Amino acid sequence: MDQCLKMASENPDQEVVDPTECATCGKTIDPSAWHPVATLFDDEGDFHLFTFCSVICRNRWVEK
Numbered sequence: 767m768d769q770c771l772k773m774a775s776e777n778p779d780q781e782v783v784d785p786t787e788c789a790t791c792g793k794t795i796d797p798s799a800w801h802p803v804a805t806l807f808d809d810e811g812d813f814h815l816f817t818f819c820s821v822i823c824r825n826r827w828v829e830k
Contacts, residue, residue: 789816790823804828 786795795801795817802824804816818824 785815785817787817788819788823790818790827793819793823795819 786797787793788795789804802818802821804818804824804827806814806816808814816827818827
């Protein structure tokens with residue numbers, strides 16, 4: 767079973783972000799190519815990984 771799907775089934779209340787989709791514009795990301803990412807811990811201590819199709823989209827996300 768895919769690790770993300772396994773984690774989602776174990777934690778149904780947590781949102782699962784598709785790592786092959788840009789967190790800003792939704793563009794499909796090739797997982798075999800380099801792309802920028804950002805991480806954060808929310809107020810409840812949960813870790814989140816965000817992927818972006820370009821540095822421009824990552825910068826737009828940071829500015830929000």
